[in-house]
Amino acid sequence: MSDCIFCKIIKGEIPSTKIYEDDEFFAFKDLNPQAPIHTLVVPKKHITSLMDMEEADAPLMGRLLYRAQEIAKLQGLGEGGARFVFNCKGDAGQTVWHIHCHILGGKRLDDGFGAK
Structure with missing residues (x-):
């Protein structure tokens, strides 16, 4: 998709702090980190959101989860x-319309409901 910021990052048209890249995925540091380690893992195939994927995308998404846990371990987590985390569509806070997995860590995280 020509106007997608993540597609442009993957192509090298927009700079990023790359953490990992292979034929299917690109991982980079989030520009607005919510934890000491906050990495985004993005498939190179443009899929708008988790809620928009097709059954044929299931193997790719399984590999994304596997790669995400490897990347987390490489970062000491x-x-x-x-x-x-996957934010899916506007009500859930998705702001970039290209599916991506947030990896957050490096400290004890709040559960999101006020408990730690």
Whole structure:
């Protein structure tokens, strides 16, 4: 998709702090980190959101989850753990319309409901 910011990052048209890249995925540091480690893992195939994927995309998304946990471990989150998040569509806070997995970690994270 020509106007997608993540597609432009993947193509190198917009700079990013790359963490990982292979034939299917690109991972980079979030520009507005919500934790000491906040990485985005993006499939190179443009899919608008998790809610818009097709059944044929299921194997790719399985590989994305596998790659995301490997990337989390590479960043030192294997022992303490990490949070993996998908924001899907506007009401859930999705702001970039290209499916992506947030990896958050590096500190104890609030559960989102006020408890720690």
